[in-house]
Amino acid sequence: MSDNEKLSRETHLTEEELQEFKEQLLELKKSEEEELESLQGTIDGVDSNADDVQSGQTHHPGDVASDVQMKKTSYALIEKKKKKLDEINLAINRIAVGTYGICTVTGNPIQKGRLKVMPYAMQSMDAKK
Numbered sequence: 001m002s003d004n005e006k007l008s009r010e011t012h013l014t015e016e017e018l019q020e021f022k023e024q025l026l027e028l029k030k031s032e033e034e035e036l037e038s039l040q041g042t043i044d045g046v047d048s049n050a051d052d053v054q055s056g057q058t059h060h061p062g063d064v065a066s067d068v069q070m071k072k073t074s075y076a077l078i079e080k081k082k083k084k085l086d087e088i089n090l091a092i093n094r095i096a097v098g099t100y101g102i103c104t105v106t107g108n109p110i111q112k113g114r115l116k117v118m119p120y121a122m123q124s125m126d127a128k129k
Contacts, residue, residue: 011101012109022095024119029088036081043074084120091120103127 011018094100101110105127114121 010098011095013101013112017112018095018100021100021115021119022092025088025092025095028119029085029092032081032085032088036078036085039074039078039081043071043078087120087122090122094122 013021091100094102101112101115102108103110103124103126104122106124108124108126110121110124114125
C-alpha cells in the first residue's frame with residue numbers, strides 16, 4: 001500500500017461517533033472563538049486606557065510595563081487560540097471527507113481515547129513518539 005493510499009483510508013469510526021465528535025468540535029470551536037474575542041477585547045481595553053491616560057497624565061513606568069506585558073501575553077494567547085482553531089477546522093473538514101481519526105503520519109487509526117480528550121488530534125500517540 002502506498003503512502004497516499006494509506007493516508008486516504010476511510011475512518012474507523014461509526015456515523016454516531018463521527019456525529020458526537022463533530023458536535024464536540026463545533027462546541028469547542030465556538031468556545032475558542034469566544035475566548036479569542038475576549039482576548040482581543042483585553043488588548044483593545046489596554047489600548048483604550050493607555051490613550052485616556054496619555055492625554056491627561058504622565059505614565060508611571062510600572063503601569064506602562066504592566067500594560068505591555070498584558071498585551072504581550074494576550075497576543076501570545078491569541079496566536080495559540082488561532083492555531084487551535086485551525087486544527088479544529090481541519091478536524092471538522094476531515095469528518096466531512098471521511099479521514100477523521102486517521103493519523104496523518106502513519107495512516108493508522110487514532111485511538112478513540114485520544115480523540116475524546118483531544119478531538120482535533122491529527123496524529124496517533126505512536127506518531128508523536
